Amino acid sequence: MARAGADYQPFQTNQTTTSTDPYYNACLVSAGQICQLHKRLHQNSDYGHSFIAVQTVFVSGIMLLDCLWTHGDEVWSIRLSNNLRARSSVLFVLGERTAWVRRYRGIVSNDARLDYVGPMRHNVRDAAVLLGVMAGADRVDDRCGAGVPFPGDVPNYERLMEGGVRGLKVGVLREGLPEDIDAGVESKFREAVKVVEKLGATVVEVSVPLHTQARSVYSVVSKMGNHIRMLGKATGRRQAMLPDLFEKKGLPYTPEVVNKMSVMSKEGLLSGEYTWQNYATVYPKAVNIMRKLKDLYDEVLSSVDVIVMPTTLTPANPLPPPDATPVAQMEAAKGMTENTGAFNATLASCARVTDWIVGKWYDEATILRVAYAWEQAVDWKTF
Numbered sequence: 001m002a003r004a005g006a007d008y009q010p011f012q013t014n015q016t017t018t019s020t021d022p023y024y025n026a027c028l029v030s031a032g033q034i035c036q037l038h039k040r041l042h043q044n045s046d047y048g049h050s051f052i053a054v055q056t057v058f059v060s061g062i063m064l065l066d067c068l069w070t071h072g073d074e075v076w077s078i079r080l081s082n083n084l085r086a087r088s089s090v091l092f093v094l095g096e097r098t099a100w101v102r103r104y105r106g107i108v109s110n111d112a113r114l115d116y117v118g119p120m121r122h123n124v125r126d127a128a129v130l131l132g133v134m135a136g137a138d139r140v141d142d143r144c145g146a147g148v149p150f151p152g153d154v155p156n157y158e159r160l161m162e163g164g165v166r167g168l169k170v171g172v173l174r175e176g177l178p179e180d181i182d183a184g185v186e187s188k189f190r191e192a193v194k195v196v197e198k199l200g201a202t203v204v205e206v207s208v209p210l211h212t213q214a215r216s217v218y219s220v221v222s223k224m225g226n227h228i229r230m231l232g233k234a235t236g237r238r239q240a241m242l243p244d245l246f247e248k249k250g251l252p253y254t255p256e257v258v259n260k261m262s263v264m265s266k267e268g269l270l271s272g273e274y275t276w277q278n279y280a281t282v283y284p285k286a287v288n289i290m291r292k293l294k295d296l297y298d299e300v301l302s303s304v305d306v307i308v309m310p311t312t313l314t315p316a317n318p319l320p321p322p323d324a325t326p327v328a329q330m331e332a333a334k335g336m337t338e339n340t341g342a343f344n345a346t347l348a349s350c351a352r353v354t355d356w357i358v359g360k361w362y363d364e365a366t367i368l369r370v371a372y373a374w375e376q377a378v379d380w381k382t383f
Contacts, residue, residue: 024067028075031063032083039086042093054094061087072122081129081158088133111225112143112237113287114218114344124372128157131364142238147362161368166200168370169304175211176309176339176356189310192374192383196308199373206300206307210293214342217293220275220286221345227272230265263329294346301360306370309339311356 038057064084067075119130136151137144149155172193177186197203228234231253232246250257258266275282300307314335320328337344339356359367374380 024071027063028067028080031060031067032079032086034060035064035083035087035090038090042090054091057087057090057094061091068126069122072126076126084129085133111222111229112234112239113221113225113290116143124161124368124375125158128161128368128372131368132157135364140240149362155365157365157368160365161372163369164200165196165370165373168201168306168366170196170201170203170370171206171300171304171307172203173211173300173307173309174205174207175209178212178313178338180313181310182314182335185310185312185314188383193308195377196370196374199377201370204304206304208293208296208300210289210296211342213289214293214345215338217286217289218337218341218345220282221290222341223268223272224275224283224286225272226268227276230269230272263326264333267326267330290342290345293342297343297346297358298360301358305359305366307358308370309356309358311340312336313338 034056038053061084064080064087068080068084117134119127119134121127121130132154135149135154135157137148138151170193177189193203232249232251253269258269261269297307312335316336317332317334320332324332343356343358357367357370
């Protein structure tokens with residue numbers, strides 16, 4: 001694997017590399033074999049947990065994911081899926097039994113109400129497979145409450161996504177299409193909904209009036225919650241903490257450290273500080289409003305299978321130049337979270353294909369059904 005990986009590395013950024021390239025296939029095959037061999041070693045013997053073992057399995061997994069990312073449909077197979085599962089199993093065992101691995105296996109959250117992990121892939125099938133590997137309750141994240149399946153009980157999302165949409169009821173959120181939405185975005189969204197309707201789903205309009213204020217409420221939770229975490233003051237959760245990370249952040253912050261931050265990090269830090277000093281009761285109020293908002297979405301979802309709306313209100317803005325002013329950089333982010341922010345804060349199950357699809361808690365299977373049916377019906381790259 002080390003030899004194959006080293007041989008392939010110069011070609012990783014070469015966009016002309018194909019799945020038939022001998023180096024490419026050598027890496028794909030050898031990476032999968034390494035994951036399976038390590039899995040068998042751990043099943044059949046008291047195999048050790050050296051740094052080389054961890055690095056080898058980790059790099060092999062990265063190689064598999066890289067191949068899947070660059071040539072998904074060309075390399076996808078049941079064998080590749082099994083190899084990825086073997087890699088996850090081995091790294092889980094290594095992480096549980098090796099203290100120095102446990103320290104670095106997690107993902108850092110700014111605010112526990114907003115930040116959580118999900119798959120991001122080029123197609124629905126890959127997302128379903130990756131979600132199947134990631135999903136399940138663990139002993140670290142205290143947000144794994146009632147309804148979260150244990151690892152051995154995670155649904156087979158890849159199989160369930162193929163159920164089609166005939167008989168499903170899809171609710172178009174009226175407030176998700178406000179008056180200031182870009183006309184092109186709205187037109188494309190409605191075309192996408194028509195595709196789902198032609199496939200056999202029933203489409204109705206639904207309404208959650210409080211959704212119009214969700215972006216503002218989400219901003220309060222985001223700015224004030226992130227501020228606490230950035231300063232290393234987050235408390236009250238049963239979770240794994242990373243004291244070495246806080247040490248490297250150089251807390252408490254000095255002006256020199258703040259000057260090195262991005263504009264958005266500075267804005268979040270300063271606006272959070274200002275709000276806590278002047279409007280301290282806004283945060284608990286915003287948290288309670290988000291709980292109310294979740295109940296309102298759940299009420300709508302009791303009568304429909306999923307809710308849909310445009311992911312963003314405007315097309316993606318060009319990245320501002322490196323020397324752009326802070327105001328210009330923040331302006332470029334406008335219109336991006338009006339519809340998505342609320343579901344970050346309510347921890348709802350949701351997915352983005354062309355539309356933002358929201359489902360009941362832990363009902364990702366239905367969301368994937370809608371997404372997969374739509375994806376199979378159109379060429380999403382040219383839609």
